Amino acid sequence: MIRIGVVGYGYWGPNIARAASELENAQVGAIADLSAPALDRAGRRHPSASLVQDWRDLVADTAIDAVIVATPVETHFDIAMAALKAGKHVLVEKPMAETPAKAAALVDEAARRQKILMVDHTFVYTPAIQAIRGMIDAGDIGDIYYYDSTRINLGLFQRDVNVIWDLAVHDFAIMDHLLDSKAAAISATAAAFLPNSPENMAHLTVYHENGALSHLNVNWMSPVKIRQTLIGGSRRMVIYDDMQTSEKVKVYDRGASMEDAYERRVNYRLGDMWAPALSSKEALLTEMQEFVRCIETGARPLTDGEGGLRVVKLLDAASRSTRLRGQPIELFALREAS
Amino acid sequence: MIRIGVVGYGYWGPNIARAASELENAQVGAIADLSAPALDRAGRRHPSASLVQDWRDLVADTAIDAVIVATPVETHFDIAMAALKAGKHVLVEKPMAETPAKAAALVDEAARRQKILMVDHTFVYTPAIQAIRGMIDAGDIGDIYYYDSTRINLGLFQRDVNVIWDLAVHDFAIMDHLLDSKAAAISATAAAFLPNSPENMAHLTVYHENGALSHLNVNWMSPVKIRQTLIGGSRRMVIYDDMQTSEKVKVYDRGASMEDAYERRVNYRLGDMWAPALSSKEALLTEMQEFVRCIETGARPLTDGEGGLRVVKLLDAASRSTRLRGQPIELFALREAS
Amino acid sequence: MIRIGVVGYGYWGPNIARAASELENAQVGAIADLSAPALDRAGRRHPSASLVQDWRDLVADTAIDAVIVATPVETHFDIAMAALKAGKHVLVEKPMAETPAKAAALVDEAARRQKILMVDHTFVYTPAIQAIRGMIDAGDIGDIYYYDSTRINLGLFQRDVNVIWDLAVHDFAIMDHLLDSKAAAISATAAAFLPNSPENMAHLTVYHENGALSHLNVNWMSPVKIRQTLIGGSRRMVIYDDMQTSEKVKVYDRGASMEDAYERRVNYRLGDMWAPALSSKEALLTEMQEFVRCIETGARPLTDGEGGLRVVKLLDAASRSTRLRGQPIELFALREAS
Amino acid sequence: MIRIGVVGYGYWGPNIARAASELENAQVGAIADLSAPALDRAGRRHPSASLVQDWRDLVADTAIDAVIVATPVETHFDIAMAALKAGKHVLVEKPMAETPAKAAALVDEAARRQKILMVDHTFVYTPAIQAIRGMIDAGDIGDIYYYDSTRINLGLFQRDVNVIWDLAVHDFAIMDHLLDSKAAAISATAAAFLPNSPENMAHLTVYHENGALSHLNVNWMSPVKIRQTLIGGSRRMVIYDDMQTSEKVKVYDRGASMEDAYERRVNYRLGDMWAPALSSKEALLTEMQEFVRCIETGARPLTDGEGGLRVVKLLDAASRSTRLRGQPIELFALREAS
Known part of the structure; x- marks a missing residue:
């Protein structure tokens, strides 16, 4: 015990x-x-x-x-x-x-x-993210081209933490779990609209080593609450919409391309869509079970300290890029130095 | 005649x-x-x-x-x-x-x-954009803090024009009409996922002279078609969703703020929402009438050559920033030089 | 105490x-x-x-x-x-x-x-229904023409209660609160698709004394969960969608009618839409406060025994009509006799 | 030719x-x-x-x-x-x-x-209905328990035709095509809210010979446009939403049932959902091709005169039932007599 x-x-x-x-x-x-x-x-x-x-x-x-x-x-x-x-x-x-x-x-x-050193990246343990990870492992998605997330709502303006540390941290943790290619550089832009408040709106682009691109849109001052992530792959595309009570994860085939001779362009169509039934198990319980399992067996946690460190490096680099109006921050040196 | x-x-x-x-x-x-x-x-x-x-x-x-x-x-x-x-x-x-x-x-x-030199910025003549411009003029929105647009779909991969020149041009035209503060700098990131194709996904941040921020998310490779723009103002917030057949424009009051002492943060709530009935007049007809009116009277068109030039400058600067991984491009010098 | x-x-x-x-x-x-x-x-x-x-x-x-x-x-x-x-x-x-x-x-x-004899018609105490009642009292809706509710989902097949007693009871309670004209007759149809189960799908039409019509669609075997009620009035129309986290209540103006001469018909358009901000107070707490208030003051509860009786009469008459394949059951005699 | x-x-x-x-x-x-x-x-x-x-x-x-x-x-x-x-x-x-x-x-x-005598039941030739018919033929849906359609909007109040003849006719044509069991009886209720206008709102229940139930909700005075049909089968359930630009047809598995001992009831969960990609071929063109094919070959049209007659009988019986406040009209005699 x-x-x-x-x-x-x-x-x-x-x-x-x-x-x-x-x-x-x-x-x-x-x-x-x-x-x-x-x-x-x-x-x-x-x-x-x-x-x-x-x-x-x-x-x-x-x-x-x-x-x-x-x-x-x-x-x-x-x-x-x-x-x-x-x-x-x-x-x-x-x-x-x-x-x-x-x-x-x-x-x-x-x-x-x-x-054991583990970080509470709760989203990694949700049935939705676990289902997406399973599809990636099974080769259903193919090479991942992009991860594009919108995480906005009206609500809490925190005083000591800006919107990147409050909201983008979730996406960095999910990306660290889903995307096998490491981050190479980050460009981030942000703004603070209220006096004496930290940045409440930010947009972040992460360049991955293999050419994939991630983008995050985080905002505390949106009139609608959106929690939507698109993942584009070479074989299929995924929408993960956490605001849906059912069909949180939808997977789209890409239909046959059609050549449009007159306009000199390639045209893609959507194919079938599939929404897997997800477990209703609570993410926090899965996470606690992982913590105990690792303590008992000495296994490395799914969200270990190394992953927590990578996420903090991204948060830190993003904050620095915002102060330079989006100038890209290379992440390679950071990785080596630490 | x-x-x-x-x-x-x-x-x-x-x-x-x-x-x-x-x-x-x-x-x-x-x-x-x-x-x-x-x-x-x-x-x-x-x-x-x-x-x-x-x-x-x-x-x-x-x-x-x-x-x-x-x-x-x-x-x-x-x-x-x-x-x-x-x-x-x-x-x-x-x-x-x-x-x-x-x-x-x-x-x-x-x-x-x-x-008369006029540019075909059609969206400026849509009932939705005209209604939003009317609210801004009436002071309903207050100071505009941000313009945040998502314009993505699966479809045409053009060969001679990238996604910025194909899709972001619409938002630049709308911004030129709605936002009174000029663009000061732009940071843009992009990627091309298919061989022999121009960039098919891009994210652009425009810094305005008064501190407002615009952001555009454009993508030819999204499994869903989204045409949604959020406009955040000091008095009200607007959602313009062009995929809706009714209620394309929604205006949100911001409710009273609540202080959350325990967590040291300010909390906002939504107030009433209002969706004005929009005219069903075709934008293209309104635009043609504007062209003829200006020819007859010598008036300056709503979307004149100067506006067309500003939009082309933004497109050009955005393309340059993408090649520098988001490094910001200052627009002031461009304005003076031209 | x-x-x-x-x-x-x-x-x-x-x-x-x-x-x-x-x-x-x-x-x-x-x-x-x-x-x-x-x-x-x-x-x-x-x-x-x-x-x-x-x-x-x-x-x-x-x-x-x-x-x-x-x-x-x-x-x-x-x-x-x-x-x-x-x-x-x-x-x-x-x-x-x-x-x-x-x-x-x-x-x-x-x-x-x-x-004090009070019935737990919880929906009557929700901020949404209280807002709608307020609009009716203020004359915003005008004469109510119809109440049309869809209350369907996949889930519980109860053994001792059919879908009318399980789900339609909510609408009867809401109707008893919102519609001033009493029910005159009811026609209901139903079916049981599983062996040894009570009816799991039913459609009920209530004729009101003033000509208004109410209709309820209740179903335990729908692949989607819907909780949507339309209320049509002579001045405005209301949609109450309990599955929405925000904008649960929307009020629509009816635009000017247009005469379509060619097709000999009258055409209506929608006018502005308005979604009032709703209180976040819990309905059950409001209801308990009403119970205590009535005990202390002797006041008649908003959902008193008389209302509870009217709802039971509707449930009983609906069940009888379903056994007659929709043959209408007059409610007047029942009212007098009881 | x-x-x-x-x-x-x-x-x-x-x-x-x-x-x-x-x-x-x-x-x-x-x-x-x-x-x-x-x-x-x-x-x-x-x-x-x-x-x-x-x-x-x-x-x-x-x-x-x-x-x-x-x-x-x-x-x-x-x-x-x-x-x-x-x-x-x-x-x-x-x-x-x-x-x-x-x-x-x-x-x-x-x-x-x-x-050749053919009736213009256009919906039968839409890719959506043809896809659903294909699934039924393949046994994917199982026995059909119910067909439940909502076809409402704000708009045309016709003078010479009521809402049943204007809107329910579409569903009767679709039902005639999809449901193999014939209609045995119909119960319909309706109301006319405007002076000198025919009924603008109606609810119709059709009893099929094999126990299946169809229900139609048609209304010219709804603030929202809804075109949604649920089809419940013993193996799967279908939603056909004609207002969606993509994913018009969704097919749902029914998950394993769970026994809820405490409340003495059976609980169903949803399984996977699947939305087939649909052809974009125009229904009217498919229909015209069918007309010509039948003329050339003497084949019986998919929507032949017999089907047209069955639909008119349903329309006629529905109208009679509305005048009797939902009293059921038997259809068997009609079929024999004609």
């Missing part, structure tokens, strides 16, 4: 603790949060967990095998590093850290101590 | 000739096309028009007052310049020319000869 | 108990359920409530002021009648009873004892 | 004549219309056709082999009967006649003279 400690019981922590409590071979052994009301709520839902205000007490608790870090991003490094040094396995909420250097240091520490 | 000559009776020319033939104070006096079958079709539908294969004969026809150029873009300059020099008023299909220098030369020639 | 007893802690009871627990001037004093695991769950969420297996013990509890009946429909009458006779106020889940006679007996008993 | 005469050049006649003119082995030999301007238009588009105002002249023209009747419904019988008696093959616009007796007389006359 693996005993899990959860640090942070604010917005996301309760979901993680609830999912962890549903595991067969693990239990929530401790919960830490600075807020007394948050600890009260935690105690009512997890009566057998010990409750502490200072996360250092949780990390020092020898009865705890693994620590889940669900705190604001600027605290991830200190908590995760301390937990690793205390010999715990660690799962960190995304983004893994606020700089590539800190993320790389966590990866190194985990490797040195042979502990 | 203004006598109009139409050069080019291929894909778009028949539509223009048909619209011109519906005008009360104008008639189609001549049609030129290299193709004999095309001239045959033209003759059956416009029995009173003279038919010529060489456009030079049409331009030399003293009975013709105005020339509409509906030929491939690389021929626009020669035909339009000859027509202006022959003292005709000219309407050129978009894009106006394949280089800013040629477009500027046409503008200068028209000014020197005091002839 | 009003002390509420909840009978039935299966599918719907927990929601009702949770909503009741959020009231300021009421509390959940007792919960009854035959199932020991259900009582366990109830105890964890409502630690201060007394827990009993036999509802008779709850009804006999003198500390309880009001009883909410959330049990299978065939038990509603016995429990509600006993509670009324014990001097409790009563809220009954819909449908109020399985026969008009039993529903009428409950109405009579409540009147005799001057107790 | 078959020479076709077209009677009626108003709304639909020009489309039929244009389609007929595209046939390889037929030509438009004559056109009749009372209106001189209509004949003018006809002459410009069909310069080799003879033009007459009186249809009797066209029917008497010995150079004409086949007559297409595209006139108001009340004139169908006289023209079609005269054409048959003159030895012509006949294609009649839908509905075939305004009474079952007249329709039956045409069927008898055609049989007696061994001429």
